[in-house]
Amino acid sequence: xxxxxxxxxxxxxxxxxxxxxxxxxxxxxxxxxxxxxxxxxxxxxxxxxxxxxxxxxxxxxxxxxxxxxxxxxxxxxxxxxxxxxxxxxxxxxxxxxxxxxxxxxxxxxxxxxxxxxxxxxxxxxxxxxxxxxxxxxxxxxxxxxxxxxxxxxxxxxxxxxxxxxxxxxxxxxxxxxxxxxxxxxxxxxxxxxxxxxxxxxxxxxxxxxxxxxxxxxxxxxxxxxxxxxxxxxxxxxxxxxxxxxxxxxxxxxxxxxxxxxxxxxxxxxxxxxxxxxxxxxxxxxxxxxxxxxxxxxxxxxxxxxxxxxxxxxxx
Amino acid sequence: xxxxxxxxxxxxxxxxxxxxxxxxxxxxxxxxxxxxxxxxxxxxxxxxxxxxxxxxxxxxxxxxxxxxxxxxxxxxxxxxxxxxxxxxxxxxxxxxxxxxxxxxxxxxxxxxxxxxxxxxxxxxxxxxxxxxxxxxxxxxxxxxxxxxxxxxxxxxxxxxxxxxxxxxxxxxxxxxxxxxxxxxxxxxxxxxxxxxxxxxxxxxxxxxxxxxxxxxxxxxxxxxxxxxxxxxxxxxxxxxxxxxxxxxxxxxxxxxxxxxxxxxxxxxxxxxxxxxxxxxxxxxxxxxxxxxxxxxxxxxxxxxxxxxxxxxxxx
Numbered sequence: 219x220x221x222x223x224x225x226x227x228x229x230x231x232x233x234x235x236x237x238x239x240x241x242x243x244x245x246x247x248x249x250x251x252x253x254x255x256x257x258x259x260x261x262x263x264x265x266x267x268x269x270x271x272x273x274x275x276x277x278x279x280x281x282x283x284x285x286x287x288x289x290x291x292x293x294x295x296x297x298x299x300x301x302x303x304x305x306x307x308x309x310x311x312x313x314x315x316x317x318x319x320x321x322x323x324x325x326x327x328x329x330x331x332x333x334x335x336x337x338x339x340x341x342x343x344x345x346x347x348x349x350x351x352x353x354x355x356x357x358x359x360x361x362x363x364x365x366x367x368x369x370x371x372x373x374x375x376x377x378x379x380x381x382x383x384x385x386x387x388x389x390x391x392x393x394x395x396x397x398x399x400x401x402x403x404x405x406x407x408x409x410x411x412x413x414x415x416x417x418x419x420x421x422x423x424x425x426x427x428x429x430x431x432x433x434x435x436x437x438x439x440x441x442x443x444x445x446x447x448x449x450x451x452x453x454x455x456x457x458x459x460x461x462x463x464x465x466x467x468x469x470x471x472x473x474x475x476x477x478x479x480x481x482x483x484x485x486x487x488x489x490x491x492x493x494x495x496x497x498x499x500x501x502x503x504x505x506x507x508x509x510x511x512x513x514x515x516x517x518x519x520x521x522x523x524x525x526x527x528x529x530x531x532x533x
Numbered sequence: 534x535x536x537x538x539x540x541x542x543x544x545x546x547x548x549x550x551x552x553x554x555x556x557x558x559x560x561x562x563x564x565x566x567x568x569x570x571x572x573x574x575x576x577x578x579x580x581x582x583x584x585x586x587x588x589x590x591x592x593x594x595x596x597x598x599x600x601x602x603x604x605x606x607x608x609x610x611x612x613x614x615x616x617x618x619x620x621x622x623x624x625x626x627x628x629x630x631x632x633x634x635x636x637x638x639x640x641x642x643x644x645x646x647x648x649x650x651x652x653x654x655x656x657x658x659x660x661x662x663x664x665x666x667x668x669x670x671x672x673x674x675x676x677x678x679x680x681x682x683x684x685x686x687x688x689x690x691x692x693x694x695x696x697x698x699x700x701x702x703x704x705x706x707x708x709x710x711x712x713x714x715x716x717x718x719x720x721x722x723x724x725x726x727x728x729x730x731x732x733x734x735x736x737x738x739x740x741x742x743x744x745x746x747x748x749x750x751x752x753x754x755x756x757x758x759x760x761x762x763x764x765x766x767x768x769x770x771x772x773x774x775x776x777x778x779x780x781x782x783x784x785x786x787x788x789x790x791x792x793x794x795x796x797x798x799x800x801x802x803x804x805x806x807x808x809x810x811x812x813x814x815x816x817x818x819x820x821x822x823x824x825x826x827x828x829x830x831x832x833x834x835x836x837x838x839x840x841x842x843x844x845x846x847x848x
Binding site: 296320345346347348349350355357359360362363364365367390394400403404405407408409410411412413414415416417418419420421422423424425426428429431433434435436437438439440441442443444445446447448449450451453454456457458460461464467468470471473474475477478481482484485486488490493494496497498499500501503504505506507510512513514517518521522523524525526 | 558561562611635660661662663664665670672673674675677678679680682704705709715718719720722723724725726727728729730731732733734735736737738739740741743744746748749750751752753754755756757758759760761762763764765766768769771772773775776779782783785786788789790792793796797799800801803805808809811812813814815816818819820821822825827828829832833836837838839840
């Protein structure tokens, strides 16, 4: 392991869950001589200064990126173009510019044309998160054993790609490189479609006539609560994801709808064999995820189950 | 708290996740003078004897229920009628007979006509579970702070209902009483529909042409993995749930489909405002579930995030 900082100056734009997690990890690991950060919100900047997220909190994007060797935009996908415009004139030659967006082709289209040719633009997506948002929600360990996907455009500088890959590896992530288009297809199924479905079902449950909201909450341990975590994710981020990965999401939705129709038909016809076969197959996939370390192996997501109530006089 | 056992003899039929959890809790809490258990599978009976799940493992249902004051069928819903037939001639007068099925009206229809009038049939549903199955998967704490819904038929003996309620309270559960029909509607939305959707999406992801299964597993932390836990639940149990709560599930599916169409249309039209409004609303529901203690408050379902890798020479 190398003890020297990877970058002289790192600049983070946006201090939500991801930005503030990167900030904490960079400081804990000493990956930068100086960490500069900023956020569009004055409240967030004040809070970041208060809890010491960076060596310096800059007032705006231009000031933040000055002399930075690595700039990471940790903002919703829809804000990426404006960030690129605001930083372009202030970037140091040779600087690496990246992002953390959940959609990559749209980010590439939005940011690449704005950035000067003497910089290296390498989009990235750390596949990690929780349902919490804001500068207090981040933690340095968020990226450990998670994947970070880099989608360098054709002709990207190999040394710059490797430096950014090394940065994410230091944060604990496993790095994978693919095209932006393939990324968007993979994430449409592993992330975007699940979020859309979860958002839908949680909304459906909240609007029923015969079942009250209080009943839905009370009896949520039967399965519903597993959907509510992802349906509690940041609304702005997710609005932008769906607006910017429309084609892939609609394609996956089409496949999902076909499969749902098949299962619905099996229920309507009382076809127990078709249901049993389907449910047996999906079980294997869960085991695959646990075996490669992408989820906790403990039952119930490792949720705590407290001790039994003490009964007096018990043996 | 009462130190005396609640029942002289308790009999459990079926030692899967739920049955073996009840067994462990009954023994730990000393709720029965004698706990007798059985299972249709000789392998499960042998394993249960080996790990000491009950005071006595009976070879069949008839032997298990002899002289029992409380009999609980912990079997898939589809097996309830056969269990009722097999135990009916052997039940002690005044015995309470119950079950743990996730569907209640069908269980009532299947079991009630088989049972002798000198017994008290009180269907029950502990809303608790994990994705694991079998006699080794159970644990005594499974029901703590979870709901157990009783659906006594009209005219049920109030004292028997109260004794069964007390039994579940001792196991740590909160007890609620409602009609079988209302139960089936509430669970259709909080449990059955979420399972059907999870089973569907996990199957969809496994059949894509352009995204490999290995990619789906690798990048599952983006949301997909939250669906895989419930899509790993016991296939037999879930087949029976859908076959036996068809009407309510199809009704909820209809509402879900309408809502999904609305969100799909918003994506297709690029209607960011509609998406944002929906996503903001669903966030509040998650908070409600955490605030009433039906899920862990820790981010990411409290999933562990290990320490950062040590870098030599770090400050």
